[in-house]
Amino acid sequence: MRNAFALSGVVIKEMYRRKDFYVLFVLTVLITLVMGSINIFGDNQIVRYLKEICLLLIWISALIIAVTTTARQIPAERESRTIFPLLAKPVSRAELVAGKFLGCWLASGACLLVFYLFFGVLSGTREHSWPVLNYFQALWLHWIFLAVVIAAVLLGSVVFAAPSSNATICLVVIIGILFLGGHLNRVATNIPGAPGTILSVIYFTIPHLEWYDVRDLITHDRPLINWVACGLATLYGLGYSTILLILGWAVFRRKTLTL
Amino acid sequence: MKAKVKAGALRSSLAQTRRRIYFTNVNTVLEITDLSVEYPSREKGVGKKLAVNGLNLKIQAGEVFGFLGPNGAGKTTTMNVLLGFVNAKSGSASIFGVDVRQPIARQRIGYLPELTYYYKFLNTEELLRFYGTIFRIPGPELERRIDSVLKLVGLEHARKRLIKTYSKGMQQRAGLAQALINNPDLLILDEPTSGLDPVGRMKVREIIERLKGEGKTVFFSSHELGEVETVCDRVGILNQGQLKVEGRVEDLVKQYQCHLEQIFLKIIGYEAAS
Numbered sequence: 376m377r378n379a380f381a382l383s384g385v386v387i388k389e390m391y392r393r394k395d396f397y398v399l400f401v402l403t404v405l406i407t408l409v410m411g412s413i414n415i416f417g418d419n420q421i422v423r424y425l426k427e428i429c430l431l432l433i434w435i436s437a438l439i440i441a442v443t444t445t446a447r448q449i450p451a452e453r454e455s456r457t458i459f460p461l462l463a464k465p466v467s468r469a470e471l472v473a474g475k476f477l478g479c480w481l482a483s484g485a486c487l488l489v490f491y492l493f494f495g496v497l498s499g500t501r502e503h504s505w506p507v508l509n510y511f512q513a514l515w516l517h518w519i520f521l522a523v524v525i526a527a528v529l530l531g532s533v534v535f536a537a538p539s540s541n542a543t544i545c546l547v548v549i550i551g552i553l554f555l556g557g558h559l560n561r562v563a564t565n566i567p568g569a570p571g572t573i574l575s576v577i578y579f580t581i582p583h584l585e586w587y588d589v590r591d592l593i594t595h596d597r598p599l600i601n602w603v604a605c606g607l608a609t610l611y612g613l614g615y616s617t618i619l620l621i622l623g624w625a626v627f628r629r630k631t632l633t634l
Numbered sequence: 635m636k637a638k639v640k641a642g643a644l645r646s647s648l649a650q651t652r653r654r655i656y657f658t659n660v661n662t663v664l665e666i667t668d669l670s671v672e673y674p675s676r677e678k679g680v681g682k683k684l685a686v687n688g689l690n691l692k693i694q695a696g697e698v699f700g701f702l703g704p705n706g707a708g709k710t711t712t713m714n715v716l717l718g719f720v721n722a723k724s725g726s727a728s729i730f731g732v733d734v735r736q737p738i739a740r741q742r743i744g745y746l747p748e749l750t751y752y753y754k755f756l757n758t759e760e761l762l763r764f765y766g767t768i769f770r771i772p773g774p775e776l777e778r779r780i781d782s783v784l785k786l787v788g789l790e791h792a793r794k795r796l797i798k799t800y801s802k803g804m805q806q807r808a809g810l811a812q813a814l815i816n817n818p819d820l821l822i823l824d825e826p827t828s829g830l831d832p833v834g835r836m837k838v839r840e841i842i843e844r845l846k847g848e849g850k851t852v853f854f855s856s857h858e859l860g861e862v863e864t865v866c867d868r869v870g871i872l873n874q875g876q877l878k879v880e881g882r883v884e885d886l887v888k889q890y891q892c893h894l895e896q897i898f899l900k901i902i903g904y905e906a907a908s
């Protein structure tokens with residue numbers, strides 16, 4: 376476990392020495408502020424619209440950061456051959472996978488914190504209310520969502536050769552689940568025969584990432600989510616991440632590493 | 635409950651292995667038995683390629699062993715098995731009596747890969763600190779080690795510079811520093827002098843000789859026969875995955891009545907055009 380933490384430290388260092396996060400953060404802030412400058416009269420409707428835009432941008436940026444950072448981890452180690460001196464040390468491949476996961480997850484958690492801080496300040500100054508716990512729930516669920524995403528991309532990065540194709544495939548699948556995941560079951564019951572059954576099977580096996588998207592509750596100032604539900608969603612997400620990581624390790628474990 | 639017992643047993647067996655590594659005074663540092671390695675072939679029409687074929691090798695503590703052979707002989711592949719990058723098709727290898735497939739077998743090894751590598755965003759000091767943490771070297775001790783290996787390879791002045799800004803020779807020395815950070819008892823160096831200028835080569839050779847003086851075991855591959863002759867106790871010549879000749883340099887020279895270079899050429903089947 377200590378090795379995994381040492382490895383995650385390197386991932387985090389890489390993250391803050393690269394420019395990706397800053398660029399996306401500045402973009403998010405700029406677009407939101409430009410949108411916000413339209414709101415002169417403090418109209419309720421417009422504040423809501425502003426919050427919607429800001430949260431959407433946060434979701435897109437966080438997803439891009441998490442997917443692209445994770446997708447390049449192991450391929451870059453192999454390409455730049457740093458994996459050789461690294462694995463020549465007493466590090467197991469399981470620790471390598473765990474360390475990469477931990478690093479990407481902690482780093483994207485730090486990014487989320489910055490994003491949501493900005494969101495909180497923005498909406499707080501407009502609405503003069505500070506529903507800190509609601510925002511914390513949204514951030515927490517978002518972070519758990521990213522755990523599943525990062526574990527899936529890490530699995531993809533040992534299965535697919537090219538990091539760019541891995542990132543694309545993962546993004547398509549994740550966005551597909553976000554939009555369609557919740558509806559599959561309803562569609563399935565309307566389709567008779569084998570295709571319907573297959574759809575139901577898919578519905579019950581995919582990770583339901585759409586549960587973690589609680590932006591609507593925030594923009595519409597809904598009350599807090601039941602904490603038990605939050606806890607269950609956390610367990611569900613971390614369980615899924617663990618399964619994906621174990622799969623990734625199983626693929627990577629016996630892989631021949633040469634140039 | 636059961637899981638707890640299992641974890642306990644695992645931990646104690648791990649501790650045992652560690653103790654064995656630290657406290658047994660085995661004379662055989664490296665042992666390779668009947669090792670064969672196969673790759674999916676890169677040529678068309680050929681299914682598999684045997685890169686190492688029935689290799690047997692034993693290296694004793696304190697020896698400097700030169701692992702010779704032309705390009706493509708299988709030197710790097712053999713080292714890749716020792717470090718667990720590649721799986722053997724058959725046979726086995728152990729280091730300090732521990733099967734090389736166990737990560738703990740690498741606790742007392744220093745390894746320098748054939749080609750340079752670096753994390754683009756780390757400087758040498760940070761790199762060494764990261765590797766030191768993996769070896770569980772405690773903080774103050776680690777800082778001392780970092781100072782001493784950087785001094786040994788002559789990179790103190792550039793310790794805060796990104797490795798990617800180094801010249802080739804400096805990168806190679808950073809590689810050596812990295813290989814020495816855990817004060818290893820066995821060094822595995824893959825062509826440590828290839829691509830270096832005479833000064834760089836001299837420097838690397840000095841370091842190897844110094845390590846030899848400290849009683850370390852060095853296993854290195856090369857085709858710089860001149861330097862091999864000067865630093866090695868024993869050499870092995872590999873060709874097409876098979877160990878053709880193995881022995882002390884003086885003995886070989888006596889036996890073949892010629893220089894190492896000529897022995898090498900003879901063994902790999904090179905006929906001089908006359």
Ligand SMILES: Nc1ncnc2c1ncn2[C@@H]1O[C@H](COP(=O)(O)OP(=O)(O)O)[C@@H](O)[C@H]1O
Nearest residue numbers: 633673674676685704705706707708709710711
């Ligand atoms: N990843 C690989 N896939 C297929 N063949 C390989 C691979 N790596 C090495 N080989 C082949 O195995 C043989 C031994 O290579 P190598 O161990 O790198 O030789 P050396 O280090 O002695 O120059 C060569 O014929 C090489 O082409």
Ligand SMILES: [Mg+2]
Nearest residue numbers: 709710711748
């Ligand atoms: Mg080689």
